[in-house]
Amino acid sequence: xxxxxxxxxxxxxxxxxxxxxxxxxxxxxxxxxxxxxxxxxxxxxxxxxxxxxxxxxxxxxxxxxxxxxxxxxxxxxxxxxxxxxxxxxxxxxxxxxxxxxxxxxxxxxxxxxxxxxxxxxxxxxxxxxxxxxxxxxxxxxxxxxxxxxxxxxxxxxxxxxxxxxxxxxxxxxxxxxxxxxxxxxxxxxxxxxxxxxxxxxxxxxxxxxxxxxxxxxxxxxxxxxxxxxxxxxxxxxxxxxxxxxxxxxxxxxxxxxxxxxxxxxxxxxxxxxxxxxxxxxxxxxxxxxxxxxxxxxxxxxxxxxxxxxxxxxxxxxxxxxxxxxxxxxxxxxxxxxxxxxxxxxxxxxxxxxxxxxxxxxxxx
Numbered sequence: 074x075x076x077x078x079x080x081x082x083x084x085x086x087x088x089x090x091x092x093x094x095x096x097x098x099x100x101x102x103x104x105x106x107x108x109x110x111x112x113x114x115x116x117x118x119x120x121x122x123x124x125x126x127x128x129x130x131x132x133x134x135x136x137x138x139x140x141x142x143x144x145x146x147x148x149x150x151x152x153x154x155x156x157x158x159x160x161x162x163x164x165x166x167x168x169x170x171x172x173x174x175x176x177x178x179x180x181x182x183x184x185x186x187x188x189x190x191x192x193x194x195x196x197x198x199x200x201x202x203x204x205x206x207x208x209x210x211x212x213x214x215x216x217x218x219x220x221x222x223x224x225x226x227x228x229x230x231x232x233x234x235x236x237x238x239x240x241x242x243x244x245x246x247x248x249x250x251x252x253x254x255x256x257x258x259x260x261x262x263x264x265x266x267x268x269x270x271x272x273x274x275x276x277x278x279x280x281x282x283x284x285x286x287x288x289x290x291x292x293x294x295x296x297x298x299x300x301x302x303x304x305x306x307x308x309x310x311x312x313x314x315x316x317x318x319x320x321x322x323x324x325x326x327x328x329x330x331x332x333x334x335x336x337x338x339x340x341x342x343x344x345x346x347x348x349x350x351x352x353x354x355x356x357x358x359x360x361x362x363x364x365x366x367x368x369x370x371x372x373x374x375x376x377x378x379x380x381x382x383x384x385x386x387x388x389x390x391x392x393x394x395x396x397x398x399x400x401x402x403x404x405x406x407x408x409x410x411x412x413x414x415x416x417x418x419x420x421x422x423x424x425x426x427x428x429x430x431x432x433x434x435x436x437x
Contacts, residue, residue: 082130083139083150089125090156091143093182096175099125105142149189149417156185157267172259180255180263180275187426188265188273190416191249191398197415198401202271203394205247205296213301218309221298222316233323235345239289240390246296248272250289250392251427254279261288264295272296282387283348290314318347319355328352328361335373339385349374349383395427 092102100118107115123129124139131139132151140147158181195202210221229245236242240250248271255277261284266272274292276285294313300306324345331337333356338349345352353374357367374380399412406412413420 082132083124083136084152084154085125085127086156087145087150087152087154088131088139088143090182090185091145091150092121092125093178094186095143096179102142106138109141110138144422145186145418146414149193152189152417154189155267157265176259180260183426184263184265184273184275186418187251187275188267188270190418190423190426191273191395194398194402194412194416198398198405200398200401202249202398203244203247205266205269205271207246207296209297209299211301212298212309213304218294218298218313219316219321222294222313223320225293225297226317226320233320236286236318237346238390239286239293239318240392243274243289243293244392244394246293248274248293248296249395249398250274250276251395252276252278252285252389252392253427261285262292264292266296278389281348281383282389283342283346283351283383286387286390287314287318287347287351290317293317315351315355315358319345319352321359324352324355325359325361328356328359333362333366333370335370335377335379338370338374342383342387343385346387349379399427 092099097105098118099121103116103118103121106112106121110116120129124131136147136150140150143150192202194200207225210216210224212218212221229242231242243250251273253275255275256279258277258279260277261280262274262276264272264274272292274289276288276292278285280288291310291314294310294317295306298309298313300309327341327344333353335349338352341352342349350371353362353367353370356362357364362370402415403409403412406415409420413423416423418426
């Protein structure tokens with residue numbers, strides 16, 4: 074995808090991304106532009122469409138108007154920035170099949186903007202983003218995603234057994250982990266990994282901690298594996314996550330040590346730090362329980378209400394790389410508002426995008 078940039082004018086791609094990140098249609102943006110400018114006659118959807126196609130340029134006061142409506146700075150909209158889409162092979166999301174295309178489109182725009190905000194903050198502060206130099210393993214044929222999971226554990230010299238913090242592991246390989254509310258449970262995560270750059274993982278804080286851990290391991294699978302063309306990328310990442318969090322050589326003895334019951338699954342959940350549901354699925358995949366027993370236990374867990382919320386929730390993990398970047402940017406810029414402007418947006422939008430676990434960094 075090529076950035077369309079005319080010096081002093083709004084970049085059409087960034088204008089589109091800023092609108093889609095808000096979940097707005099062109100008509101809704103036109104209405105907001107009309108409201109802010111008190112224009113008579115009203116600004117039309119057709120006008121917005123021509124601007125976004127690059128048929129009409131916006132600069133000066135009109136660029137300021139778009140900036141106010143879209144909650145980003147004029148220099149951000151007039152800047153240069155490559156945006157990435159699902160078809161480029163470096164944008165991923167973990168979501169329910171029922172998730173609307175418009176929801177995914179908004180999330181893809183948000184993670185693209187977030188990447189640009191973070192890179193602008195790093196450029197204006199003393200922080201150098203960690204280089205991402207993990208070489209993905211070719212997956213397909215003789216080597217499966219499980220092999221890639223074991224290889225990564227060896228490369229990082231992780232001890233046998235449960236992983237204490239998946240967030241820490243993701244940050245060690247150079248990922249920027251951003252926990253934020255995604256407004257429900259439709260989407261667990263979205264991630265962006267442009268070639269040669271630090272991956273950005275947006276993890277849904279509306280999900281329980283065990284789900285967040287599995288989701289991060291899933292996203293790690295996307296950057297640690299180079300799948301063959303005939304391999305489903307999501308299934309590959311799922312298999313990677315299962316082996317990365319609970320290696321077969323170590324979890325199988327635990328699963329076989331006592332009969333699998335809901336109570337036993339809770340014991341193993343506390344040890345392995347993954348959900349009872351994921352452990353039950355692992356037991357099925359490893360042949361520790363039969364299909365019939367798996368269905369029976371699933372029914373029992375559903376009757377106990379565990380499908381909605383499992384008991385004995387795990388503590389949430391804390392990201393450190395992005396908070397460190399934010400603190401450095403605030404110090405370098407001389408305040409929160411100046412740091413937000415450095416990023417290319419407003420304090421309100423930056424707070425909304427960066428999520429509950431990072432808000433304290435932006436407090437005056």
